[in-house]
Amino acid sequence: MAKLTGIEIYKHLPKTNCGDCNFPTCMAFAMQVAAKKVGLEQCPHVSAEAKAALSEAQAPPMRTVTLGTGDRALKLGGETVLFRHEEKFHHPTVIAICVQDDLSEDKLAQRIEKINQLQFVRVGQLIGVNAIAVEHTAGETSRFAQTVKLVAERSPLALVLSSTDSQALKAALEICAERRPLLCAATKENFKEFAALAKEAQCPLAVRAATLEELAELTQQVKALGVEDLVLQPEISGLADGLAKLTQLRRLALEKNFRAVGYPVMVSVTSSDPFLETAYAAMFVCKYASLIVLNGAERWQVLPILTVRQNIFTDPQVPNAVEAKLYKVGEPGPHSPVLVTTNFALTYFTVESEVENSRVPSYIAVVDTGGLGVLNAYADDKLTAEAIVKAVKTYGVMEQVAHKKLIIPGLVAVLKGEIEELGGWEVLVGPEEAAGIPAYLRNEWKG
Amino acid sequence: MPVAIPDVKKSWANAINTVTLGATKDEGGTRTKKVTVGGATSLPFHHFEGAMPYPPAIAMEVWDVAPQDWPEVLAEHFKDVWHDPGLWAKKCVEQYGADLICLRLAGCDPVRQNRGPQEAAQAVKRVLESVGVPLIVWGTGNNDKDNEIFPAVAEAASGENCLLGTITEDNYKTLIALCTAYKHKVIAESPCDVNIAKQVNILATDMGFKPEDIVMYPTSAALGYGLEYVYSVMERARLAALRGDKMLSQPMICDIGIEVWGVKEAKASEQELPEWGPQRERGPLWEATTAYVYLLTGADILVLRHPRAVASVREAIKQLMGDGLK
Ligand code: SF4
Numbered sequence: 001m002a003k004l005t006g007i008e009i010y011k012h013l014p015k016t017n018c019g020d021c022n023f024p025t026c027m028a029f030a031m032q033v034a035a036k037k038v039g040l041e042q043c044p045h046v047s048a049e050a051k052a053a054l055s056e057a058q059a060p061p062m063r064t065v066t067l068g069t070g071d072r073a074l075k076l077g078g079e080t081v082l083f084r085h086e087e088k089f090h091h092p093t094v095i096a097i098c099v100q101d102d103l104s105e106d107k108l109a110q111r112i113e114k115i116n117q118l119q120f121v122r123v124g125q126l127i128g129v130n131a132i133a134v135e136h137t138a139g140e141t142s143r144f145a146q147t148v149k150l151v152a153e154r155s156p157l158a159l160v161l162s163s164t165d166s167q168a169l170k171a172a173l174e175i176c177a178e179r180r181p182l183l184c185a186a187t188k189e190n191f192k193e194f195a196a197l198a199k200e201a202q203c204p205l206a207v208r209a210a211t212l213e214e215l216a217e218l219t220q221q222v223k224a225l226g227v228e229d230l231v232l233q234p235e236i237s238g239l240a241d242g243l244a245k246l247t248q249l250r251r252l253a254l255e256k257n258f259r260a261v262g263y264p265v266m267v268s269v270t271s272s273d274p275f276l277e278t279a280y281a282a283m284f285v286c287k288y289a290s291l292i293v294l295n296g297a298e299r300w301q302v303l304p305i306l307t308v309r310q311n312i313f314t315d316p317q318v319p320n321a322v323e324a325k326l327y328k329v330g331e332p333g334p335h336s337p338v339l340v341t342t343n344f345a346l347t348y349f350t351v352e353s354e355v356e357n358s359r360v361p362s363y364i365a366v367v368d369t370g371g372l373g374v375l376n377a378y379a380d381d382k383l384t385a386e387a388i389v390k391a392v393k394t395y396g397v398m399e400q401v402a403h404k405k406l407i408i409p410g411l412v413a414v415l416k417g418e419i420e421e422l423g424g425w426e427v428l429v430g431p432e433e434a435a436g437i438p439a440y441l442r443n444e445w446k447g
Numbered sequence: 448m449p450v451a452i453p454d455v456k457k458s459w460a461n462a463i464n465t466v467t468l469g470a471t472k473d474e475g476g477t478r479t480k481k482v483t484v485g486g487a488t489s490l491p492f493h494h495f496e497g498a499m500p501y502p503p504a505i506a507m508e509v510w511d512v513a514p515q516d517w518p519e520v521l522a523e524h525f526k527d528v529w530h531d532p533g534l535w536a537k538k539c540v541e542q543y544g545a546d547l548i549c550l551r552l553a554g555c556d557p558v559r560q561n562r563g564p565q566e567a568a569q570a571v572k573r574v575l576e577s578v579g580v581p582l583i584v585w586g587t588g589n590n591d592k593d594n595e596i597f598p599a600v601a602e603a604a605s606g607e608n609c610l611l612g613t614i615t616e617d618n619y620k621t622l623i624a625l626c627t628a629y630k631h632k633v634i635a636e637s638p639c640d641v642n643i644a645k646q647v648n649i650l651a652t653d654m655g656f657k658p659e660d661i662v663m664y665p666t667s668a669a670l671g672y673g674l675e676y677v678y679s680v681m682e683r684a685r686l687a688a689l690r691g692d693k694m695l696s697q698p699m700i701c702d703i704g705i706e707v708w709g710v711k712e713a714k715a716s717e718q719e720l721p722e723w724g725p726q727r728e729r730g731p732l733w734e735a736t737t738a739y740v741y742l743l744t745g746a747d748i749l750v751l752r753h754p755r756a757v758a759s760v761r762e763a764i765k766q767l768m769g770d771g772l773k
């Protein structure tokens with residue numbers, strides 16, 4: 001939210017100090033409004049123009065645009081920073097896969113089903129493709145509408161309707177307007193008809209132009225026609241050009257509060273080379289697209305893109321921790337090893353991955369260290385003999401195994417004696433680095 | 448009526464150091480090619496506001512011993528040559544176009560073959576006589592072992608202007624002294640922490656080592672395994688450097704292949720993970736994607752393994768440098 005100072009608000013007040021707002025002076029009232037303690041409406045004398053000016057100035061620097069409806073609504077934009085370490089990125093980039101309308105009905109149905117299946121569980125989170133972009137290629141208006149109809153029937157994903165023909169879009173909107181698709185895209189040639197369609201259907205509208213200047217001009221023209229839920233689509237030629245345009249757009253919106261481009265940005269990255277397409281998508285997830293349209297629908301291609309998004313949109317302020325509990329890798333039994341580690345997500349996932357690599361089914365007892373790794377947790381007295389014994393006892397894991405052996409991280413070998421005393425188990429000192437786990441479990445673990 | 452757009456270009460106080468690796472005959476070495484990285488005056492590939500005189504360089508990883516745990520989709524490209532680090536390096540340069548060779552002395556690791564200093568030096572010599580590109584030599588990460596092997600390694604490569612690593616907060620004196628004596632550059636490692644990155648640079652320069660002879664290694668994480676931490680640490684370091692911090696102005700190296708080929712997304716076969724698609728595509732793409740992301744945060748040297756990842760990252764760099772309009 002762009003913050004207004006008391007002085008800026010004061011300028012728009014009547015300056016009569018009449019006291020009707022229950023504050024002694026307009027200035028006192030302005031200060032309270034700036035501090036968000038009271039609303040502007042508490043002054044009965046503010047003019048309509050002042051209200052409009054103030055609400056405009058208070059609007060967030062980048063608009064949040066909603067695509068889709070209900071449970072499946074997706075938010076685009078509303079971003080507040082250039083770099084994720086400053087705060088966090090708010091609304092994960094929407095990943096859309098394109099479907100062209102020149103496919104046979106069979107092929108089309110297959111492709112839709114393939115896209116629907118592009119959902120994965122990674123580190124306990126469901127991540128997936130969010131939208132289908134239907135592209136008008138074949139010329140015939142009816143063909144586009146038929147394709148949109150089939151996609152809408154067969155997929156719950158959000159819709160992006162891409163055509164240069166307003167008649168084709170109109171026909172498609174008759175089928176799916178209530179799904180709140182994104183219309184793509186208004187240009188300087190067609191913006192009047194496209195804006196009218198978007199306004200009538202109450203759908204978000206993409207605006208496309210070659211330069212940032214033209215883009216800014218076009219958004220103003222479209223906005224004047226009453227459409228405010230806009231998505232910017234700068235034409236890009238190559239990675240360097242795309243990075244330059246998207247970086248400048250983000251800076252204009254956030255650093256200059258330049259309203260004409262204060263909207264989320266989309267890019268289309270379709271390429272015949274899946275690796276290059278992935279390069280584009282991965283980089284524009286980082287810098288700074290709110291929606292990306294790609295062509296590739298292969299699982300091996302989409303998963304890394306979704307994982308980049310999952311990583312980059314993680315909140316950097318929240319210590320990245322997994323739940324402290326007993327985890328199973330494979331199907332451990334009475335002779336399986338029990339390893340101790342901390343709940344720092346990075347530590348845990350590295351350990352988990354190495355245990356998986358060992359192919360030895362195992363238990364991992366995760367101690368709550370407040371999201372600290374092994375050495376930090378030890379230094380901070382969060383990974384102590386007591387904490388380990390308490391956690392292992394709570395999980396009751398020693399009752400599930402025939403041996404009474406516990407493997408602790410090599411970096412805290414010093415805790416061995418104390419744990420043995422407190423827990424009454426035999427303590428084995430594991431490797432210092434997670435990378436040593438497979439060799440350790442395969443060669444040293446005897447059950 | 449064209450709209451006037453406010454100017455958002457920034458000019459930064461400081462540039463990233465330039466580091467040149469390799470020395471030719473005239474300079475006391477035997478390299479036929481040198482590689483320069485760094486020199487950027489703005490954030491990576493922000494050509495609209497600053498210069499980026501040198502593109503990021505790709506180093507391909509070669510071992511002193513044949514690896515035993517590389518999955519087939521990776522191993523198949525090197526099996527014919529990996530009994531000899533010289534042949535292996537030659538293949539990377541001639542067939543896959545590597546800018547640099549990164550010789551990892553994995554065989555010296557006590558948990559592997561625990562080879563000694565003379566064998567390490569031998570491997571270094573083999574690579575130097577087999578290729579003309581500059582060399583990175585990466586130790587075992589075991590402090591005692593590294594301090595035992597690097598004297599022979601640094602001497603064997605004397606005058607070649609290699610990049611040797613790594614030094615850490617706890618272990619830097621031996622390697623810094625060697626790099627000074629034998630005229631090599633050094634890799635300064637820190638555990639994903641900007642302050643420690645800076646601290647290691649200060650420790651090295653306090654010994655009289657030139658800040659311009661350091662390349663930072665802020666650790667690397669594979670995509671999906673903490674990449675975002677490293678991403679932000681690198682981004683913060685790069686911003687601090689551009690704002691004037693001379694002790695963070697060093698180019699950065701990312702050691703990607705070793706991280707990626709240790710995680711299941713690259714390592715696991717399709718039988719194990721049918722829902723993630725064929726490993727032949729998935730593995731190299733996981734490696735390449737990790738690299739694509741680090742390019743944006745200031746990676747100046749990328750250490751990679753799979754030829755397909757190498758080719759694709761090279762194409763991405765070309766486009767990021769402004770070539771190859773789509
Ligand atoms: S009611 Fe309005 S005009 Fe009157 S004092 Fe309060 S702010 Fe000023």
